[in-house]
Amino acid sequence: MTTRENEEMPSTEASEAVHGSFVHDRFGRREFLRRGAVLGAAVGLSGPALVSLVSCGPSGSESSGKGGNLIIARTAESEGMDKTMVFDNESIWIFLQMYETLYTVAPDGKKVLPYLAESYELSKDKKEYTFHLRKGVTFHNGKEMTSEDVKFSIDEARNTKGGWEFIDAAIDSVEAPDPTTVIIKTKYKWAPLLADIACFNNGIIPKDYAGKSKEEFYKAPIGTGPFKWDHWDKGKEVKLVRYPDYWQKGKPSLNSATWTLVPDDSTRSVQVQGGQADVDEFPPFSSIQKLKNTPGVVMKLFPSTRTDYMVLNHRVKPLDDVHVSRAISYAVDRKALIESVLFGYGEPANSFMPPQVRYYDPDAPGLQFDPDKARQEMSRSSVPDGFNIEMTVEAGNDTQTSTAQIIQQQLKQIGIDVKLQQLDPSVAQTNVQEFKYEIGFSYWTMDIADPDELVSFAVDPTSGSHSFFTDYKNEDVIKWTHEAQEEFDDSKRAELYSKIQSQAAEDAFMVFLYYSDFTYLYSNKVKGFKVYPTGNYHLEEVTLEA
């Protein structure tokens, strides 16, 4: 058996995982939010660092904290607290303050760090992971966490139907031989396992829902996290309060955290300026410049894993013609789009993978704006004289509508006549997923610290998503995707993912548009607030000055 220490994983493990989730833009500000996901993350403290903090830290959690109630004004309501079934970020970012995982995503989003587990060992055949649990971790009901709870939680996550169980598809069994040891066996060699274990759906909750029914439990859930459940007034606010016996001694500093629902962009930012709220989730790009010059507040752009795409349905002619799709990719002026839609706050995408994910290749040859090459590709295509096509746009989504109108103009230059079809967001999403579209829009944010989820979703038509619902098939790319899943050698994995990105870019199966940041406005009394590339934040690190 190879022994792994507490420190960050050796790179050969390739186990950083971050899941991605694919989301169609919904309406207005929700576009950022729907399904990206999140992971508990590690606070930047690895095992030994934690130990030292515990030994020399303050004796009580009160003494280090200044207290305070942090109010986060957010754009949309949560759907629920069931970690195995809920897909929206507005739920995930909250329940990650309550549930924690064995390993967690590092602040850069590219690694995982030990969390409720202190270390793990991998067997020689690379199909058995033995985790050693951290001692002295208690649930919000005061009971100590044991391996039985871990087994229950991961089994719950993988046995749920219709939720996030696909994350755990490689797991064959979970065993709890003694109270501090958990053994996870995989069905086949599976490099992304640690990343999967760090996904929120594998958050640890008490065995048998602490004696409640599943439904009852998730109405007032408990975990091991820094904050515990207080109340949820639907449509108004969710409140969590400090868990005083949290295992990271001295944390959290805040007495409570409240997420209020303030759908209007302008109201949220005024609430922070006026001191009624402390954090404004997602001020629009149009307001960034002004807010940067506003005293008393901090306007911050956090690197995200959000990548926006235009998807091309390969079941529709002539979009299955590689010259046509390449022509479209060449014809889109991403810089112009970023200037007008994101007010300059974005970067053109060169790959379907975002820079904040491991194995992103900065040299991936994603096609960029080049009108001459666009015309050349068109002349070599099956439709040299151009064609008519329909573009599905979500009604009420201003960003998407402007993007579509600009691209419509740009495609006209190469003889493609685009008709915009505005549809109610729910219908637009359903149509794309059922292939009842020609050109559409979608985006992705990572859920785990490993590219596998995104890559399978994007280029492996067998994964159930039919390559972002484009039906793109390239046998080489599919083969490399499967090889990367079983490859534990870091450099070999990197090589495989570079090949995948490169080929996918050449095939231009969708138009990679741009990478954009998470925008947050907060009061300058808020210290230590950091949003991870996966979108979540660690409120146990946050303090609020009086």
Next chain:
Amino acid sequence: MDRLSYVGRRLLQMVPVALGVTILVFFMVHLIPGDPARTMLGARATDQAVAQLRHEWGLDRPLMEQYWLFMKRLAQGDLGDSLFYDTPVLSLIFERVWPTVWLLAYATVLALLISVPLATLAATRKDGSVDQLVRAIPLFGLGMPPFWIGIVLILLLGLRVPLFPVGGYGDYFLGHLYSMFLPGLTVALFLTPILIRSLRASLLTVLESDYITTARSKGIPEWQVLLRHAVRNAIISTVTVLGVNIAFLIGGTLVVEKVFALPGIGALMVDSIFNRDFPVVQGVTLVFAVLVVLVYLITDVVHSLLDPRVRYER
């Protein structure tokens, strides 16, 4: 017919109206394309997962059967469970209806407090400069969209001169009274121009009536003539205008609710439509229908209180 039995009759009449609304809404929301299961699960979900959720929610049954189940539950006072929030629709609506009712009531009171004195002032100084001003200025209010008025009020009275909170519903009676002032004022400013014009016009007619001349000739002080005799009679038509507008505002306060972050029922309705949360859409529509009928009923009752000549007829 006395007032009580009239009210009882009108309440009974509400039943067929509400039923009609349920039928219309039930079939309309199911006719529009879009699938709540897909919306909820997002693109990552497999077809099996979507099918399973549809089955769990009973959406795979024939539409008529779904309607029958809906009506059967309704007869027992159960509106079903929200697909998204997984809570009973009735309790969801109960939580969310109060901010909206508060908003409308607050706005009505504020609108009357602003309109009655201004309209009286204008009517007593017909064609004078005050009259012209009172007639002209509120028109700006009518011309400006409520969300814009709301934002301006927030910037002025929430940020520049921080007198009121920027959005939120507040806690308890006084908290609501304080927190809801700006949204109440926003809606009131929308109602005011209509009320002033209507009240001023009917005041002018009333002020020329013989009984006003009689009152004045008896030597009753002018303010008493105005308040006791003129305004009370003139306001009857204004009450009708107010009733119609409030009924229109039920469900139309959405924009104000969004701007001021009020957890109201208008916002719930729109979110539920986008999510295709059928039970909530049905429940909220039913509540809207009931509220509209109630507002009209209250309008009629207020009529009879103001004017004893109004008779309840079959």
